[in-house]
Amino acid sequence: MRTAVAAGEARPLRIGLSLTRSVAVLGGGALLLAVILVLGVGLGSTQVSVGDTAAILAHRLLGLPIPQTWPATAETIVFDIRLPRVLTAMLVGGGLAMAGTVFQAVLRNPLADPYVIGTAAGASFGAALGIVAPLLVPALAIGAGSELLGLGVVQLLAFGGGLGTVLLVYAVARSAGRVQVITLLLTGYAVSSVLAAMVALLMFMSGRALGAIFGWLMGSLANASWTALSFATPLLLVSFVLLLARWRRINLLLLGDAQAASLGVDVEREKLVLTMLATLATSAAVAVSGTIGFVGLVVPHLLRLLIGPDHRLLLPASLLTGAGLLVLADLGARLLPGGGIPVGVVTALIGAPFFLWLLRRSRLTRVDAGA
Amino acid sequence: MTAAVAAPIAAVRGVRFGYARHGREPLGVLRGLDLELHPGELVALLGANGSGKTTLLRLLSGALRPDAGVVEVAGRPVGEWPRLALARQVAVLPQHLELPEGFRVAELVAMGRAPHARRLFGSTAEDEQAVERALQDADAFDLADRYPFELSGGERQRVLVAMALAQEPRLLLLDEPTLHLDLAHQVALLRRLRQLHTQRELTVLAVLHDLNLAAAFAPRVVLLDGGRVAADGPPDEVLTTETIERVFGVVSEPVFSSDGTRLIALRVD
Numbered sequence: 001m002r003t004a005v006a007a008g009e010a011r012p013l014r015i016g017l018s019l020t021r022s023v024a025v026l027g028g029g030a031l032l033l034a035v036i037l038v039l040g041v042g043l044g045s046t047q048v049s050v051g052d053t054a055a056i057l058a059h060r061l062l063g064l065p066i067p068q069t070w071p072a073t074a075e076t077i078v079f080d081i082r083l084p085r086v087l088t089a090m091l092v093g094g095g096l097a098m099a100g101t102v103f104q105a106v107l108r109n110p111l112a113d114p115y116v117i118g119t120a121a122g123a124s125f126g127a128a129l130g131i132v133a134p135l136l137v138p139a140l141a142i143g144a145g146s147e148l149l150g151l152g153v154v155q156l157l158a159f160g161g162g163l164g165t166v167l168l169v170y171a172v173a174r175s176a177g178r179v180q181v182i183t184l185l186l187t188g189y190a191v192s193s194v195l196a197a198m199v200a201l202l203m204f205m206s207g208r209a210l211g212a213i214f215g216w217l218m219g220s221l222a223n224a225s226w227t228a229l230s231f232a233t234p235l236l237l238v239s240f241v242l243l244l245a246r247w248r249r250i251n252l253l254l255l256g257d258a259q260a261a262s263l264g265v266d267v268e269r270e271k272l273v274l275t276m277l278a279t280l281a282t283s284a285a286v287a288v289s290g291t292i293g294f295v296g297l298v299v300p301h302l303l304r305l306l307i308g309p310d311h312r313l314l315l316p317a318s319l320l321t322g323a324g325l326l327v328l329a330d331l332g333a334r335l336l337p338g339g340g341i342p343v344g345v346v347t348a349l350i351g352a353p354f355f356l357w358l359l360r361r362s363r364l365t366r367v368d369a370g371a
Numbered sequence: 372m373t374a375a376v377a378a379p380i381a382a383v384r385g386v387r388f389g390y391a392r393h394g395r396e397p398l399g400v401l402r403g404l405d406l407e408l409h410p411g412e413l414v415a416l417l418g419a420n421g422s423g424k425t426t427l428l429r430l431l432s433g434a435l436r437p438d439a440g441v442v443e444v445a446g447r448p449v450g451e452w453p454r455l456a457l458a459r460q461v462a463v464l465p466q467h468l469e470l471p472e473g474f475r476v477a478e479l480v481a482m483g484r485a486p487h488a489r490r491l492f493g494s495t496a497e498d499e500q501a502v503e504r505a506l507q508d509a510d511a512f513d514l515a516d517r518y519p520f521e522l523s524g525g526e527r528q529r530v531l532v533a534m535a536l537a538q539e540p541r542l543l544l545l546d547e548p549t550l551h552l553d554l555a556h557q558v559a560l561l562r563r564l565r566q567l568h569t570q571r572e573l574t575v576l577a578v579l580h581d582l583n584l585a586a587a588f589a590p591r592v593v594l595l596d597g598g599r600v601a602a603d604g605p606p607d608e609v610l611t612t613e614t615i616e617r618v619f620g621v622v623s624e625p626v627f628s629s630d631g632t633r634l635i636a637l638r639v640d
Contacts (some may be wrong), residue, residue, distance in 0.1 A: 013502070013515055014475075014477060014515075015478065015480070015481040015499055016481055016494055247492075249485075252482060252485055258429075258434055259463070261434050261454075262432045262433075262458060262461070263458050263485045263486060308473050309472070310474070310478070312492060
């Protein structure tokens with residue numbers, strides 16, 4: 001038989017990822033990210049020479065005994081302003097891209113992004129409440145400046161709002177111990193609508209704080225700080241490690257609930273765990289930056305087109321790519337004339353046409369289905 | 372029969388099951404079903420639409436829990452099996468399965484190894500051998516580097532069989548495996564399943580619709596009607612003119628081929 005002959009040939013069977021390719025993809029990505037990091041820290045409206053930038057970073061980050069030849073202002077700009085901002089961009093971009101990857105797999109929906117089941121609406125409501133409440137109720141203003149874990153009230157409310165809303169949506173969508181994807185999406189949409197209306201109401205009542213709420217909704221990295229980073233980074237890392245450890249189960253979910261179950265996956269439990277881990281990363285990102293769109297939707301698609309749908313590689317790659325892209329977008333936002341336009345505007349203005357181009361060019365469009 | 376001596380690989384006793392409906396009575400599907408499958412048996416499951424065939428398969432794979440009665444696999448109630456351990460006993464070839472794009476066939480078949488996975492990121496030599504053997508046994512080795520959209524209906528079905536074989540189950544459940552296949556592929560698939568059943572000492576339970584194909588395929592035929600077993604035994608005893616009319620509401624008559632094989636001729640008018 002024809003097949004018997006073919007099977008007899010000594011053709012190596014590749015059943016999984018090639019290690020060399022994985023190392024090349026992730027190593028290359030990490031290297032590129034390092035270059036982007038230096039670019040992000042080195043470039044800005046104030047000129048700091050490449051040599052000074054490198055020296056300051058080596059001195060402060062690596063603790064190298066380098067004689068100080070740079071002006072003190074340069075050190076402040078590089079270390080206290082630009083570096084936390086670039087690191088925050090990396091954290092936010094990486095977190096959103098990774099969470100988007102997980103949501104698209106769990107919801108088996110190519111339109112899913114990290115915000116789709118209520119994180120953004122919940123966080124926005126929390127933030128708006130944090131901004132407006134002290135103005136409306138003067139007694140609250142006393143506590144408004146206080147901090148917890150290095151976070152302001154607005155950031156904490158945004159974090160709690162995002163996480164709490166997804167828990168609420170999940171609980172409402174659950175019926176007879178099961179959560180159906182379509183119910184989850186529609187519940188998320190309904191709850192988000194209510195919260196969006198409440199945010200609009202708060203904006204209407206906010207008076208002079210309108211600009212603050214608006215800026216938060218568009219997403220910005222201008223408030224980046226070391227303290228906010230020290231809160232969000234561990235959350236992101238924990239979420240990443242736990243998600244990556246579940247790569248096999250995420251892949252199996254792509255086969256559909258029934259087949260995943262017959263391959264030994266506790267589907268309902270797994271969906272809840274994955275949703276909450278991805279939401280943890282999303283809420284941490286949103287708390288420090290506001291709602292930056294687009295990264296979480298597009299990076300997963302981009303990577304599926306480039307490296308395939310295996311989450312073993314897709315998860316770390318999305319972290320690196322999202323991180324790099326948001327640093328570049330923020331660099332654009334800082335350097336473009338007009339100074340300090342919201343980074344979310346840049347991600348959408350440049351990212352969306354690029355994505356369309358990629359989509360049209362690619363012959364592997366079917367890979368992009370996400371399910 | 373030797374099968375009667377061995378303990379059953381699967382046993383269904385007095386099982387009732389209904390699908391919950393919001394604000395209404397549950398939709399009763401199984402109404403006191405009893406069935407035993409013995410190691411190494413090859414069984415065709417027949418019945419009208421809605422008679423409970425797919426539901427029975429879902430109960431056996433642990434995807435559903437019975438409302439009443441017991442479903443056992445290898446002597447242990449399905450609900451008491453850890454999921455991964457159950458997945459090493461029972462594999463399912465479902466009626467509908469959309470293969471996710473972007474994975475090569477070899478990678479998809481390797482997903483069948485999930486219940487056996489022992490490494491966090493890689494695969495063991497054992498996994499690789501099992502995948503290779505599954506691809507060869509399912510006659511899908513040539514397809515290893517293809518993507519799902521490059522597969523015809525018949526090739527797709529071979530890939531699904533390979534995925535189930537990679538799982539190395541003792542019991543293989545197939546839900547209408549011949550659906551959407553042309554005649555040649557139907558026969559080829561059933562012939563392959565029969566070979567595998569012998570080679571791997573697999574117990575096979577396959578939902579089929581074509582009565583003659585079922586009779587040619589399996590030495591034992593189970594006929595479901597209204598959530599119960601209406602008849603169970605060798606094809607010639609089960610698929611009688613009376614039973615076929617009672618269960619399917621279709622008039623038929625037996626005809627005999629030159630070698631004496633009993634065939635069922637259906638009357639359309």
